[in-house]
Amino acid sequence: MHGVRRLYEQADLVDLIALDDIDLTIEPGTFVSIIGPSGCGKSTLLRLISGQESADAGRITVCGLTPKEAAEAKAFGFVPQSPALLPWLSVLGNVTLPHKVNRRSDRGRPDLEALLREVGLGESLHKLPAELSGGMKQRTAIVRAFGLRPDVLLLDEPFGALDEFTREALQEQLLELWEQTRATVVFVTHSISEAVRLSDKVVVMAPRPGRITDVIDIDLPRPRHQEIITSPEFHAYELKLRDSLRDAFSHGEVAS
Amino acid sequence: MSLQPGAPAGTQPAPPRRTHLLVPTPEQLAARRLRRRTRLLRPAYWLPFVLLLVVLAIGWGIGARQMPYLFVPLGEIAGVLSEDPAYFLQNTLVTLGEALVGLGIGFVAAFALAVVVSEVAVVRRAVMPFAVVLSVTPLVAIAPLLVVALGFGMAPKVVLTALVCFFPILINVATGLRAVPGPVLEVYRTVAASRLEVLRYLRVPASLPYVFASLRIVFPLSMIGAVVAELAAAGSADGLGSVIQVASSQNRLATVWAAIFVLAALGSLLFWFVTLAERRVLHWHQP
Ligand SMILES: Nc1ncnc2c1ncn2[C@@H]1O[C@H](COP(=O)(O)OP(=O)(O)O)[C@@H](O)[C@H]1O
Ligand SMILES: [Mg+2]
Numbered sequence: 001m002h003g004v005r006r007l008y009e010q011a012d013l014v015d016l017i018a019l020d021d022i023d024l025t026i027e028p029g030t031f032v033s034i035i036g037p038s039g040c041g042k043s044t045l046l047r048l049i050s051g052q053e054s055a056d057a058g059r060i061t062v063c064g065l066t067p068k069e070a071a072e073a074k075a076f077g078f079v080p081q082s083p084a085l086l087p088w089l090s091v092l093g094n095v096t097l098p099h100k101v102n103r104r105s106d107r108g109r110p111d112l113e114a115l116l117r118e119v120g121l122g123e124s125l126h127k128l129p130a131e132l133s134g135g136m137k138q139r140t141a142i143v144r145a146f147g148l149r150p151d152v153l154l155l156d157e158p159f160g161a162l163d164e165f166t167r168e169a170l171q172e173q174l175l176e177l178w179e180q181t182r183a184t185v186v187f188v189t190h191s192i193s194e195a196v197r198l199s200d201k202v203v204v205m206a207p208r209p210g211r212i213t214d215v216i217d218i219d220l221p222r223p224r225h226q227e228i229i230t231s232p233e234f235h236a237y238e239l240k241l242r243d244s245l246r247d248a249f250s251h252g253e254v255a256s
Numbered sequence: 257m258s259l260q261p262g263a264p265a266g267t268q269p270a271p272p273r274r275t276h277l278l279v280p281t282p283e284q285l286a287a288r289r290l291r292r293r294t295r296l297l298r299p300a301y302w303l304p305f306v307l308l309l310v311v312l313a314i315g316w317g318i319g320a321r322q323m324p325y326l327f328v329p330l331g332e333i334a335g336v337l338s339e340d341p342a343y344f345l346q347n348t349l350v351t352l353g354e355a356l357v358g359l360g361i362g363f364v365a366a367f368a369l370a371v372v373v374s375e376v377a378v379v380r381r382a383v384m385p386f387a388v389v390l391s392v393t394p395l396v397a398i399a400p401l402l403v404v405a406l407g408f409g410m411a412p413k414v415v416l417t418a419l420v421c422f423f424p425i426l427i428n429v430a431t432g433l434r435a436v437p438g439p440v441l442e443v444y445r446t447v448a449a450s451r452l453e454v455l456r457y458l459r460v461p462a463s464l465p466y467v468f469a470s471l472r473i474v475f476p477l478s479m480i481g482a483v484v485a486e487l488a489a490a491g492s493a494d495g496l497g498s499v500i501q502v503a504s505s506q507n508r509l510a511t512v513w514a515a516i517f518v519l520a521a522l523g524s525l526l527f528w529f530v531t532l533a534e535r536r537v538l539h540w541h542q543p
Pocket of ligand 1: 043
């Protein structure tokens with residue numbers, strides 16, 4: 001991703017620079033978090049990567065393809081903030097449907113039932129989304145994305161609406177699934193500890209205009225279980241990230 | 257059950273798994289089932305309705321005495337109905353046939369246009385303003401013209417019914433096809449679902465609640481369409497509208513009222529049918 005810029009024309013006809021001068025390289029197979037205050041263009045960045053929107057300047061390549069080509073090849077799995085399940089399909093149906101579209105590029109269906117059982121949805125395979133708790137819905141959404149066996153997983157604040165306990169349980173399950181597949185993950189969050197817990201690399205962004213202000217490598221051993229949260233190294237990374245975010249904020253204030 | 261700390265593993269029965277469900281005993285289950293099934297038999301359910309029904313019947317009796325040119329005693333109406341049920345049944349079937357055929361044609365045409373409208377912005381901009389205006393226009397008013405143009409057969413009735421049903425269906429379904437939430441679309445666009453796939457797997461199912469909302473409107477409308485067209489072409493053909501027209505011109509009030517009651521019953525039946533189908537198809541939907 002090089003020199004990427006994205007503009008939105010506002011109601012007052014002035015262009016808003018949602019993203020400016022974004023340079024970012026994500027190594028295949030790594031877990032990268034993007035953190036920053038809301039409105040700094042995190043979701044926009046994901047939409048550009050997945051080819052939903054085009055950049056106004058700069059170039060993005062995904063495994064050597066343009067974003068649109070990559071989407072066409074089913075290289076992406078996407079988990080939005082709301083689970084976005086179809087209310088008329090069962091858990092299993094929701095997880096299966098993405099395989100029925102764009103069949104030509106499908107990468108084969110893993111044992112979805114087993115995958116669902118693995119995240120604790122074994123007894124809910126045939127339930128409708130309305131019968132599930134928020135955490136179970138989001139688990140379904142995660143399996144829907146993982147089940148595609150994508151090269152790149154894009155998650156946009158997937159745990160933002162969940163309570164603390166559910167959130168930690170889901171982080172754990174996300175890591176377990178990821179250890180098995182080792183897809184590249186781009187994970188948007190605004191939780192500092194979540195970013196440290198999950199990532200190899202944390203990208204810090206600032207708003208107005210949306211830009212990258214810092215990239216922090218997280219050098220903690222994997223697999224990272226619950227206990228790691230209380231370790232001093234973890235805490236040190238949290239502080240570092242907090243400082244970096246504060247800097248990002250103050251830069252933003254000076255600029256505006 | 258007490259656990260013995262020293263006992264070797266495997267010799268004691270596994271402790272019962274804790275669950276979050278309280279399963280009733282067979283007796284409790286039977287009692288609950290009975291309670292659910294006989295719910296409608298409890299006076300609290302039917303008494304208010306029956307009381308009002310009695311009040312209305314008494315009011316009707318008074319009305320029949322005060323205004324004999326408008327009301328007829330209920331007994332006379334029942335008499336007309338029981339005298340020649342075949343006559344009423346046959347005319348009911350004619351009206352019902354016209355209404356349903358018209359509704360079917362209107363539905364298919366409106367649904368097809370709704371799909372085009374939701375997919376092609378140019379067509380939407382052209383069509384939707386007309387659809388909104390026409391859906392609030394009392395199209396039944398063109399019944400006499402249709403009779404003149406299409407004759408006294410079934411054609412004008414079917415055409416009028418189809419026309420009356422067309423626009424409410426078009427507006428509702430066009431709205432429903434666009435009711436897929438943004439994040440859902442985004443999920444399926446990131447896997448490059450084609451427009452046809454989005455239509456088939458996302459838009460059409462998402463529109464079903466709107467389809468049923470429109471059917472609730474349109475089933476009664478179809479009866480109105482058929483009856484109005486019959487009234488406009490009276491004396492020439494069958495149907496409850498014709499029965500009303502002919503009988504009222506001959507001052508046979510009991511027959512007029514009998515036909516109206518049959519229409520009310522038929523309308524209710526259709527409405528009940530839609531509700532039933534809706535419950536079946538939309539079990540996933542909570543409004
Ligand atoms: N479709 C759009 N049209 C106009 N402005 C938009 C659009 N999408 C996002 N923006 C603007 O771009 C900026 C970044 O938005 P977004 O990427 O959603 O931020 P984040 O996800 O980091 O909260 C915001 O100021 C937002 O108002
Ligand atoms: Mg966002």
